[in-house]
Amino acid sequence: MILVELMNDVAPEVCLFIIPVFDNDMTSNSLRGPYADSTEECYGQLQNYSGLEYVKCCSLLCDKFTFLEFSISHSQITRLYSRFTSLDKGENGTLSREDFQRIPELAINPLGDRIINAFFPEGEDQVNFRGFMRTLAHFRPIEDNEKSKDVNGPEPLNSRSNKLHFAFRLYDLDKDEKISRDELLQVLRMMVGVNISDEQLGSIADRTIQEADQDGDSAISFTEFVKVLEKVDVEQKMSIRFLH
Amino acid sequence: MFLLLPFDSLIVNLLGISLTVLFTLLLVFIIVPAIFGVSFGIRKLYMKTLLKIFAWATLRMERGAKEKNHQLYKPYTNGIIAKDPTSLEEEIKEIRRSGSSKALDNTPEFELSDIFYFCRKGMETIMDDEVTKRFSAEELESWNLLSRTNYNFQYISLRLTVLWGLGVLIRYCFLLPLRIALAFTGISLLVVGTTVVGYLPNGRFKEFMSKHVHLMCYRICVRALTAIITYHDRENRPRNGGICVANHTSPIDVIILASDGYYAMVGQVHGGLMGVIQRAMVKACPHVWFERSEVKDRHLVAKRLTEHVQDKSKLPILIFPEGTCINNTSVMMFKKGSFEIGATVYPVAIKYDPQFGDAFWNSSKYGMVTYLLRMMTSWAIVCSVWYLPPMTREADEDAVQFANRVKSAIARQGGLVDLLW
Numbered sequence: 001m002i003l004v005e006l007m008n009d010v011a012p013e014v015c016l017f018i019i020p021v022f023d024n025d026m027t028s029n030s031l032r033g034p035y036a037d038s039t040e041e042c043y044g045q046l047q048n049y050s051g052l053e054y055v056k057c058c059s060l061l062c063d064k065f066t067f068l069e070f071s072i073s074h075s076q077i078t079r080l081y082s083r084f085t086s087l088d089k090g091e092n093g094t095l096s097r098e099d100f101q102r103i104p105e106l107a108i109n110p111l112g113d114r115i116i117n118a119f120f121p122e123g124e125d126q127v128n129f130r131g132f133m134r135t136l137a138h139f140r141p142i143e144d145n146e147k148s149k150d151v152n153g154p155e156p157l158n159s160r161s162n163k164l165h166f167a168f169r170l171y172d173l174d175k176d177e178k179i180s181r182d183e184l185l186q187v188l189r190m191m192v193g194v195n196i197s198d199e200q201l202g203s204i205a206d207r208t209i210q211e212a213d214q215d216g217d218s219a220i221s222f223t224e225f226v227k228v229l230e231k232v233d234v235e236q237k238m239s240i241r242f243l244h
Numbered sequence: 245m246f247l248l249l250p251f252d253s254l255i256v257n258l259l260g261i262s263l264t265v266l267f268t269l270l271l272v273f274i275i276v277p278a279i280f281g282v283s284f285g286i287r288k289l290y291m292k293t294l295l296k297i298f299a300w301a302t303l304r305m306e307r308g309a310k311e312k313n314h315q316l317y318k319p320y321t322n323g324i325i326a327k328d329p330t331s332l333e334e335e336i337k338e339i340r341r342s343g344s345s346k347a348l349d350n351t352p353e354f355e356l357s358d359i360f361y362f363c364r365k366g367m368e369t370i371m372d373d374e375v376t377k378r379f380s381a382e383e384l385e386s387w388n389l390l391s392r393t394n395y396n397f398q399y400i401s402l403r404l405t406v407l408w409g410l411g412v413l414i415r416y417c418f419l420l421p422l423r424i425a426l427a428f429t430g431i432s433l434l435v436v437g438t439t440v441v442g443y444l445p446n447g448r449f450k451e452f453m454s455k456h457v458h459l460m461c462y463r464i465c466v467r468a469l470t471a472i473i474t475y476h477d478r479e480n481r482p483r484n485g486g487i488c489v490a491n492h493t494s495p496i497d498v499i500i501l502a503s504d505g506y507y508a509m510v511g512q513v514h515g516g517l518m519g520v521i522q523r524a525m526v527k528a529c530p531h532v533w534f535e536r537s538e539v540k541d542r543h544l545v546a547k548r549l550t551e552h553v554q555d556k557s558k559l560p561i562l563i564f565p566e567g568t569c570i571n572n573t574s575v576m577m578f579k580k581g582s583f584e585i586g587a588t589v590y591p592v593a594i595k596y597d598p599q600f601g602d603a604f605w606n607s608s609k610y611g612m613v614t615y616l617l618r619m620m621t622s623w624a625i626v627c628s629v630w631y632l633p634p635m636t637r638e639a640d641e642d643a644v645q646f647a648n649r650v651k652s653a654i655a656r657q658g659g660l661v662d663l664l665w
Contacts, residue, residue, distance in 0.1 A: 083371060086380045089608065103376060104665050105369040111359065115366040139367050167359055191358065208356060220356075228356055237360040240368055241326040 076242050080136065084129050094126035095119070110190040114170045138166045141239040161226070163238040168225050178219040181205055274426060278463035287472045287624065291600065294623055297407070298388050298599065304404050305387060325372050335361060375665050378574050381602050388599050390622065415621050423468050423620045430464035431517075435524040437461060442527025454528040455506045462503035471625040472600075473500055480631035481505050482560035482590035485553055487582055490592040491654055492564035493572040494605040495612075496619065497594055500627060501562060508532060508552065508559040512539055530558060542581060553587040560590065565647065571604045572596050574661035575654055578647040588634045591650050593658035597626040630657045 085091075087099045100106060100116040109115070119127045119135045127135075140158040155162060171179045171187055184205045192201070212220045212228045220228075277283055389411045437457035444450040466473065481504070482488040488507060490497060501507065509531045513522060522533055532552055538544050552558050565578035572595065583589065596603045601622025605615050619625065632653055637646040655662035 080371070082380075086376055100370065103369055103373050105373045105375070106366055109362055109366045109369070111362045111366055115363060115370070136367070136371065139364070167363055170359060170363060187359065191362065212356070225356065232357045232360075234357075234360070237357070238364055240364065240371065243326055 077133075079242075080133065081129060084132055094128050095132065096126055111170060111187075114173075118166065118169065136240075138163055139238060139240040141241050142235050158239075160234055163234050164226055164229065165222065167238065168222055171220075178217070178221050179225070180219045181209060184208060184220075270422075270425070274467050275429065275464060278467055279460050281459070281463060287470060290470075291472055291624060291626060294388075294600065301387050301389055301404055301407065304401055308401055325368060327368055327372075335365075374574075374661075374663060375576075378570050378576065378663070379608075380571060380606060381604050382571050382573050382598050388623065390601075392618075415623070419470070420620055423470065426464060426468035427620075430461050430468055431521065433464065434458070434461035435521060438524045438528035442524075451529070457528065458506060458525075459503065462499055465499050466503045469496065469499075469619055469625050470623075471496070471500060471627070473503075473626075474628045475504055476628065476630045478504075478631060480590065480633050482507070482592075482631075482634075483588075484559060485556045486560045486588040486590050486634065487549075487553065487585065488560050488562050488590045488592055489565050489578070489582065489650060489654075490562070490594055491572075491575050491658065491660065492566045492569055493594065493596060494569055494603045494615075496603055496625065497564065498562065500594065500629065501592065504629070506559055507562040510534075510549070510561055510563055512536060532561065546581060546585060549582070550585050550587075553585055569605045569607060571606075572598070572660070574663045575651050575658075576663050577665055578651050580643040580647050583637065583647045583650070584643040586637065588636050589646075589650055590634050591632040591654050593630045593632065593654045593660075595628050595630075595658040595660065597628075600624040600626045603627070628658075632657055 084095070087102075088095055089099060089102075090096070097116055097120070100119070101112075106112045106115070119132065121127075121131065134157065137157040142158060142160070168179070169175070171183055173183055173186070185201060188201050188205060209218060209220060212224050214224055214227070215221070273284060273286065389408050434457070437460075438454070441450060441454045441457055444453065488501070488505075490501065498509065502509075506529075508529070509525070511522075511533060513519065513533045513535055522531070525531055526533060530552070532548055534545065534548075549561065552561060563582045565582055566576050567579050570576050598604075601619065601624055603619065603625050610618065635646075635650055635653070637643070641649070652662050654660070
């Protein structure tokens, strides 16, 4: 507790440099104590810290505490944090839409704008590091030993269902949980380009809806979406693997 | 009070003697070789010793990490995520081509799952793209005892901390004052020397003196940064009436190139100390300084450069076509302005070794003074300079293609990534 406060008041870099030299184990034990045994409580304390403090808190505590939410290693979180700061030109600990739009390879992606929108929760213009990690966590590969995890706990962000929901939200602009013909047409136009006539696009859209629609409302709901894609290897197509 | 007097004079005497000794050593070992362009080899020995220490430091950190069963944070020049080998442009072309060519066939194929590819590609570029990472400092394979490059701070043992502390002491208390003194000497000599040369009548003698004053001062500045430079292929050095282009990593590039050759500089007129230096330099030989308003007018700039280049007696111009500082892992798009002039282009590739001190100037993060302080408190600046054979624009090439050709040649020689952007 004292050490965590110390970290905030004095320069974080200095403290983190000195502390491990003197006593590594003492640090983690003393931090574990006041927060009782529950990892959620301990983690709850950290939610008040944003950005750099968050990452450095994570590195002082045992890995298994705070990486539970995202289940990635310390070096991976440090790498993503340094990526976050290099995108954050305003240096205020949050990213805005302009920060994403500055990436040239994203600008040529037909779904670029929609992907950027996925980072920002409803009505907000800024995303902090935790929000950034939450969205990226959808793309973590599904490990074999997780498939048979406890069914009582909350569903992890990178489950097949959540990955599919992420893709569904890219289609569903008005967030009414249905992909209408218009929404499908918009995505088709962006992906296929200007060489196809409107009629052809329309017929593709109609055919796709016809194949998927089961309750006859001329729109694709999430369950119908899942059913159409049940043979597709979503886990592999919507996963990004770290090199180490 | 009277008791203090004998001590006072003793201290004053000691101070006087040590300063004299220091100054003589400085003169003999650093300034005199700089004037004549020779070297004692002290810097190379220093470099070898440092390399051995760095290797030992990394081993200790790896051992520390292994004891705790953790992985060290290691940088990867290939990126942090496993990427698909197909590029986005290729995939888009595939989809659109298959759509438009189906005149005879029925409607093109489209699946709801096609979106997955673009979604994932977009996420991959958000996590790790080729361009953004070139604007921040390169990460090192092994630790070089500078806290600014350390990502594995929790694996440092007591011995390493002591070594680090010693390093801090050496760098800040011994090397830094020495370097500042040298830099001061170099710059004041440059200003005074070029002003004096400016009073000479125009002729061969003036040119000779101007060249040597410039070279001498740049060599002193090079030693002020403890820059250890290796020049390759010096027979390809730029000649009069040509343009020298190089990749840009920091303002120090100018000093590095100018200490081995005599160039005409191109740049904006600044105020303050830079302005004084610029005004003094232009008295001795014609550099091309632009007013701030003129810089925006591209035709004016091109005209002045063309005039300078066509006068064969004038010096080769030094230009950095990237326009901004890049972190020395890649070469970015060259601006075509300098390639339209039609002169012979002498490409130069500069590659820094970041282990001894990262020369990259991240202008959004550090101002000039902070940057220079960081440079002067690193171990050394080590770099290699390759002079490439001259290139001219071919008849069927336009300026952009020529610029790209030169860029590829520089990237290939320096071992840098040749970026499309």
